[in-house]
Amino acid sequence: MNEPLIAPSILSADFARLGEEVDNVLAAGADMVHFDVMDNHYVPNLTIGPMVCEALRKHGVTAPIDVHLMVKPVDDLIQMFIDAGASYITFHPEASEHIDRSLQMVREAGLKTGLVFNPATPLHYMDYVMDKIDMILLMSVNPGFGGQSFIPGTLDKLREARRKIDASGRNIRLEVDGGVKEDNIGEIAAAGADTFVAGSAIFKKDDYSRIITDMRERIAEARSA
Ligand SMILES: O=C(CO)[C@@H](O)[C@H](O)COP(=O)(O)O
Numbered sequence: 001m002n003e004p005l006i007a008p009s010i011l012s013a014d015f016a017r018l019g020e021e022v023d024n025v026l027a028a029g030a031d032m033v034h035f036d037v038m039d040n041h042y043v044p045n046l047t048i049g050p051m052v053c054e055a056l057r058k059h060g061v062t063a064p065i066d067v068h069l070m071v072k073p074v075d076d077l078i079q080m081f082i083d084a085g086a087s088y089i090t091f092h093p094e095a096s097e098h099i100d101r102s103l104q105m106v107r108e109a110g111l112k113t114g115l116v117f118n119p120a121t122p123l124h125y126m127d128y129v130m131d132k133i134d135m136i137l138l139m140s141v142n143p144g145f146g147g148q149s150f151i152p153g154t155l156d157k158l159r160e161a162r163r164k165i166d167a168s169g170r171n172i173r174l175e176v177d178g179g180v181k182e183d184n185i186g187e188i189a190a191a192g193a194d195t196f197v198a199g200s201a202i203f204k205k206d207d208y209s210r211i212i213t214d215m216r217e218r219i220a221e222a223r224s225a
Helices: 015-027 050-059 075-084 099-108 154-168 185-190 208-224
Strands: 005-008 033-038 065-070 088-091 112-117 135-139 173-177 195-198
Touching: 005 033, 005 208, 015 033, 015 050, 015 208, 033 050, 050 065, 050 075, 065 075, 075 088, 075 099, 088 135, 099 112, 135 154, 154 173, 154 185, 185 195, 185 208, 195 208
Parallel strands: 005 195, 033 065, 065 088, 088 112, 112 135, 135 173, 173 195
Antiparallel strands: none
C-alpha cells in the first residue's frame, strides 16, 4: 500500500490570501495541493484556471499540484495546465471524446494522470487504460461544491477500485474527494484509499497542523487494525 497523502482542496481556502493559505497548509504537513477547476458547464460552479496554478508556482510552491478538471471538453485545458506547472492532471471520462488520447497528452508531457469517477459513474471506464493511469479519483459527493456530505456507497466503490488496482499489478493511487473528515477518514482508508482530499475539514479549522496530524493518526490506526 502506498504511503498516505493528504491533499487539501483549495476550493475551501480564502481566495483573497491564496498564496499564504497554500504556504500555511503545506507548512502544516499537507503533501500536495488539490486544485479544483470548474467550468460552470460540466459542473454548476466556476472556479480557477491555469493562471492561478502558474501564479502559485511563481509564488514559490514546489509541492505537487493535483489538478482536478471538472470541465468539458478537457483537451485544451490539459495543455494549459501542463504549461502552468501542474503535477497531476485528472479528468472525468465523460468529459473527453477520446480518453486514451487525453491521458496520453498528459503522460507525454511527463506529468501524472488519472480518471475521476462521479458517484454514479461506473468504474469500467478504467478497464482498457490501466497501463496509462497513475491515479483513480473517486468522488464521494457530486462535484461542484465543497462542504457536502460523504456518500456512504463510496466505501464499496473504493473496495471495488482497490481490487481492480491490485489485480492490475500497477502502482496506481486511489484518491477520494468529498466530505472527507477526521471522523470518517479511518473507514475511508480501511476501504482502500491512499490519497485523501479534504477541503472544508481543513480550511475551516484554525489549526491546520492539528487536523492534518489527527487525520494521519486515524489513517495509521485504520491501517494497523
Ligand atoms: O471537487 C470537489 C467538489 O466538487 C472537492 O474537492 C471539494 O472541494 C471537497 O470539499 P469538502 O467536501 O472536503 O469540503
